[in-house]
Amino acid sequence: MSVDNGMSRRAMLVKLGVLLNAIVGVFLAVPIVRYLLSPVIRERQVGYESWLSLGALEQFPAGQTRLAIYRNPVVNAWDGETGDIACWVRNVDDQKFQVFAINCAHLGCPVRWFAQSNLFMCPCHGGAYYQDGSRASGPPERGLFEYRYKIEDGKLLIRAGEMPTPGQPVANKAGGKTTCA
Amino acid sequence: MRLIQRVGDWFDLRLQLGSPIRETVQHPVPRETASWFYVFGSAALTCFMLQIVTGILLALIYVPSAGEAWNSLQTLNHGISLGWFIRALHGWGSNFMVAIVLIHMVQVFLFGAYKFPRELTWIVGVFLLLVTLGMAFTGQVLRFDQDAYWGLGIGASIASRVPVIGPWAVNLMLGGPIIAGATLSRFFALHVFVIPGLLIAFVGVHLLMVLKLGINEWPMPGRIVRRDTYLQEYRELTHKQGVPFLPNAVWKDILFSGFILLSIAVCALYFGPFGPGGQPDPTIIQTAPRPDFFFLWLYALLSFLPPSAETPILLIGPAIGIIVLLALPFVAGEGEKSWKRRPIAVLTILLIAVALGTLTHLAEHTPWSPVMDAWSSQPIPSEFLQGRTALERRGALVFQGKQCHNCHSLDDRGGQRGPALDGVALHLTEDQLVRQVIQGGGNMPAYGKNLSPAETTALVAFLKTLHPASQAPARDASRAAALGASEVSPRP
Numbered sequence: 033m034s035v036d037n038g039m040s041r042r043a044m045l046v047k048l049g050v051l052l053n054a055i056v057g058v059f060l061a062v063p064i065v066r067y068l069l070s071p072v073i074r075e076r077q078v079g080y081e082s083w084l085s086l087g088a089l090e091q092f093p094a095g096q097t098r099l100a101i102y103r104n105p106v107v108n109a110w111d112g113e114t115g116d117i118a119c120w121v122r123n124v125d126d127q128k129f130q131v132f133a134i135n136c137a138h139l140g141c142p143v144r145w146f147a148q149s150n151l152f153m154c155p156c157h158g159g160a161y162y163q164d165g166s167r168a169s170g171p172p173e174r175g176l177f178e179y180r181y182k183i184e185d186g187k188l189l190i191r192a193g194e195m196p197t198p199g200q201p202v203a204n205k206a207g208g209k210t211t212c213a
Numbered sequence: 214m215r216l217i218q219r220v221g222d223w224f225d226l227r228l229q230l231g232s233p234i235r236e237t238v239q240h241p242v243p244r245e246t247a248s249w250f251y252v253f254g255s256a257a258l259t260c261f262m263l264q265i266v267t268g269i270l271l272a273l274i275y276v277p278s279a280g281e282a283w284n285s286l287q288t289l290n291h292g293i294s295l296g297w298f299i300r301a302l303h304g305w306g307s308n309f310m311v312a313i314v315l316i317h318m319v320q321v322f323l324f325g326a327y328k329f330p331r332e333l334t335w336i337v338g339v340f341l342l343l344v345t346l347g348m349a350f351t352g353q354v355l356r357f358d359q360d361a362y363w364g365l366g367i368g369a370s371i372a373s374r375v376p377v378i379g380p381w382a383v384n385l386m387l388g389g390p391i392i393a394g395a396t397l398s399r400f401f402a403l404h405v406f407v408i409p410g411l412l413i414a415f416v417g418v419h420l421l422m423v424l425k426l427g428i429n430e431w432p433m434p435g436r437i438v439r440r441d442t443y444l445q446e447y448r449e450l451t452h453k454q455g456v457p458f459l460p461n462a463v464w465k466d467i468l469f470s471g472f473i474l475l476s477i478a479v480c481a482l483y484f485g486p487f488g489p490g491g492q493p494d495p496t497i498i499q500t501a502p503r504p505d506f507f508f509l510w511l512y513a514l515l516s517f518l519p520p521s522a523e524t525p526i527l528l529i530g531p532a533i534g535i536i537v538l539l540a541l542p543f544v545a546g547e548g549e550k551s552w553k554r555r556p557i558a559v560l561t562i563l564l565i566a567v568a569l570g571t572l573t574h575l576a577e578h579t580p581w582s583p584v585m586d587a588w589s590s591q592p593i594p595s596e597f598l599q600g601r602t603a604l605e606r607r608g609a610l611v612f613q614g615k616q617c618h619n620c621h622s623l624d625d626r627g628g629q630r631g632p633a634l635d636g637v638a639l640h641l642t643e644d645q646l647v648r649q650v651i652q653g654g655g656n657m658p659a660y661g662k663n664l665s666p667a668e669t670t671a672l673v674a675f676l677k678t679l680h681p682a683s684q685a686p687a688r689d690a691s692r693a694a695a696l697g698a699s700e701v702s703p704r705p
Contacts, residue, residue, distance in 0.1 A: 068385075069385070071388050071395070080390035081390075099496075099498070101496045104391050107393065108394050110278045110280045111279050111394040112280025112493075113280070113493065113495075113496070114391070114392060114394065114493055114494075115393055116494065116495060117495055135366060139367040139370040140363070142363065142500065146619075148614055148615055149615045149616040149660070150662070150663040151658055153585065153619070155500065155501040155582055156363075156367070156503075156582065158516060158582045158583060162659075168653070168658030168659070169657060169658050170581075171515070171516055171518070171523065193390055194390035194391065195366070195369060195387070195391045197372075197373030197379070198370055198373055199374045199375065200373055200379070
């Protein structure tokens with residue numbers, strides 16, 4: 033066996049070693065990436081949203097807009113109070129309701145309801161909305177996010193579970209009406 | 214003494230670090246660089262080391278759990294001996310670090326230090342700025358209070374606007390569907406493992422290049438950087454007229470670093486720790502979230518951008534900024550270094566400083582936000598009520614009761630979202646006032662559905678009184694002509 037052959041054999045073994053590590057690397061990368069992406073691929077077909085109750089209808093008198101609080105359907109034991117989410121419930125006429133997300137459609141700050149002027153106002157960048165959730169003024173490009181709702185056994189149920197954000201197709205489907213006040 | 218020498222020799226025989234260290238600290242530097250202008254890089258490093266030490270100390274107590282983080286911060290502040298001081302050191306250390314990194318960057322830019330052959334040093338420096346800001350933002354999240362919670366909401370709302378992958382970006386950032394435990398855990402991992410790891414690696418490369426390429430010489434007007442001659446010129450500067458880094462230059466670095474540490478400690482002692490603010494309970498909506506000092510300018514910018522331009526500017530703006538910074542040494546890698554011969558460079562710095570300063574100042578006053586409690590806490594000054602009719606005073610009540618005061622000021626009290634109304638009757642006639650109240654417009658909501666005709670009449674009657682006594686209110690001249698010359702005053 034010549035020296036040259038020995039060198040090439042060792043170079044070959046180095047390459048083999050690198051190849052083995054590359055294969056194992058790919059093999060390990062798949063579960064790592066899957067693990068990192070779990071918030072996105074987590075049974076996406078079902079999604080994060082589900083129907084949950086905001087309580088008896090009597091809590092929401094006709095013609096008024098009231099704050100309601102629900103426990104998010106997807107929570108961990110250590111989430112503490114961050115799992116409690118607020119929303120605004122507007123009882124239009126006992127037949128029709130509107131349930132608005134607490135998050136401003138601009139950048140997600142908590143909007144406050146002012147019953148005297150029938151406006152929602154945002155403390156962050158000055159967005160304002162009419163009582164039906166449509167945009168009144170300020171930087172928001174659209175109206176407040178609306179939850180889908182239904183009434184069952186005298187209780188108000190909404191479909192919720194995910195923080196609404198401007199880029200979300202679900203949120204845009206439900207809300208964003210440009211009705212005039 | 215001889216024992217110490219022998220122990221030292223014993224280690225050096227095995228480690229063999231003595232001579233490279235001696236060589237490094239005594240390497241020659243250009244004489245003029247032993248200057249107070251060259252101390253900011255080492256001061257930034259000193260801040261970073263303080264942050265590592267205080268960060269580890271805080272991690273002994275802090276609980277990165279959404280349910281417990283706020284309580285553990287309270288324990289740090291009140292339950293652990295001098296826990297508040299360690300928190301204050303870490304918080305103030307962070308502010309000083311960002312400030313010094315920015316000053317260092319401005320100095321490097323104005324002294325042309327990014328030019329050949331130090332392009333890569335500058336580029337790594339840009340990454341160091343980004344990871345430093347990343348540390349500042351993630352650190353603000355770990356102070357898990359209301360500002361942190363809603364700040365994450367703002368971050369998620371911005372991320373959601375990325376085309377196509379927006380909703381997934383939100384879930385990835387939050388670690389789930391809402392801001393909760395998983396969100397805090399991943400920001401903890403970023404703040405404590407990922408970004409510090411990057412920071413240490415970048416600092417290592419940055420420092421290595423400073424040593425290998427030598428510190429930037431003092432820029433002299435007229436001394437032009439050329440790729441083919443610079444290295445030779447720099448060699449002459451250092452080897453013929455240079456001075457050893459230790460002790461000629463290093464004493465200023467050491468003194469300044471000590472001064473900075475002292476300043477951080479004094480600030481920590483005097484001002485105390487930052488927060489935490491209110492509990493991170495999203496059902497408490499009586500809150501006005503605002504970011505930490507170094508992100509205030511962004512907060513102001515977000516309220517001034519026109520809605521239609523906001524998303525593209527938010528998403529493309531930072532990318533353009535970073536690309537400009539990274540491209541700088543390639544576009545201007547040669548030529549004049551002295552700021553005295555680079556007026557555009559100086560103007561750029563001034564412009565950025567004025568813009569950031571103005572936006573930060575505005576964000577501290579938030580004139581764009583309604584004063585949420587002005588209607589109930591800030592009465593109309595009495596001079597606006599004296600000598601008014603019953604109808605006009607009724608209008609003043611409507612003004613308060615319908616929260617007009619939240620956005621409009623009278624005598625500098627109330628909101629500044631809309632224009633001050635002290636002299637509104639000078640600009641708008643009665644009909645224009647009615648139209649503005651009912652239909653809104655110009656960023657004002659329409660109140661047509663929220664005011665009865667009687668309330669509108671009273672409110673407009675009050676608004677008509679808002680003009681200086683010496684100046685007549687606005688009137689519609691055509692109305693007088695249409696109704697006949699005898700009737701000069703508008704409809705009663």
